[in-house]
Amino acid sequence: MNRFYLGALCLTLTCLGSMASAAPPQYTVIDLGNQEAGQGLVWQQLVETDVSYYPGLGSQNFAYASNSAAVVGDAVTADKGAAHAARWVPYVGGATFTDLGLLPNASQFGRDPSSHAYGLNLIGDIVGQSDSQYVESDGGYHAAHAFVWNSGVMTDLGAIAGNGYESAAHSINDSREIVGWTSTISSVDGTVLTRAFVYTAGTMYNLTFYEIGGPKYLLDDAWAIDCQGNIAAVGIPAGSSPPYPRHNYLLVRQGPARTNCVK
Numbered sequence: 727m728n729r730f731y732l733g734a735l736c737l738t739l740t741c742l743g744s745m746a747s748a749a750p751p752q753y754t755v756i757d758l759g760n761q762e763a764g765q766g767l768v769w770q771q772l773v774e775t776d777v778s779y780y781p782g783l784g785s786q787n788f789a790y791a792s793n794s795a796a797v798v799g800d801a802v803t804a805d806k807g808a809a810h811a812a813r814w815v816p817y818v819g820g821a822t823f824t825d826l827g828l829l830p831n832a833s834q835f836g837r838d839p840s841s842h843a844y845g846l847n848l849i850g851d852i853v854g855q856s857d858s859q860y861v862e863s864d865g866g867y868h869a870a871h872a873f874v875w876n877s878g879v880m881t882d883l884g885a886i887a888g889n890g891y892e893s894a895a896h897s898i899n900d901s902r903e904i905v906g907w908t909s910t911i912s913s914v915d916g917t918v919l920t921r922a923f924v925y926t927a928g929t930m931y932n933l934t935f936y937e938i939g940g941p942k943y944l945l946d947d948a949w950a951i952d953c954q955g956n957i958a959a960v961g962i963p964a965g966s967s968p969p970y971p972r973h974n975y976l977l978v979r980q981g982p983a984r985t986n987c988v989k
Contacts, residue, residue: 752979791843799843800843810827884930921945959974
């Protein structure tokens, strides 16, 4: 499984929401422009803060996200052969450490399996990516899947393309709506694509197909979701030609405003 060094979230989630409805989501998409010009956006900052001064599995720990409740990331094993998703709850003079472990029966050819935590909310949920029990469709490795963890249980969110393909979760709000990326299969030529997803009420949706007015933008990753269900994503305009102009997008959830969000 490849560790992500591209970017991570710095989104504070401060809402207290209920479980999302089962209705498919719909979004108005606002094009925020060229991605390189948007690197300073609040939600998009460099990944990986060294927190080796926290307790862990060995001598190296890395944080990817935090809020007022905890810090999450990964702890490198003592032999440096793998990493496990981790949570730290800081206190004056230190922090309590929780090894979040791996997806059930996780495996990896030639090395120990790994997991990484990339996002969290205020009600105990943590999301990320873990090696899984499923061999990749090409037989090369075991597929890494998006997960959500709560109270010691790590749940596999799967991938739209199937168990032999990959996904990763980057952010979760207090309504337990999750965003990230997933492998999908092109209905045109059967190629494997990377697409942004939102996971809500037990279903993973390819966000490109839930844009109001149809898929004007090919969204390949979603980095953050706020308490209103609005999403920060990246991708390219549909029909664009090489070199593909990567843009930042804001997906505005359609429907009544949520009144239980704490600003």
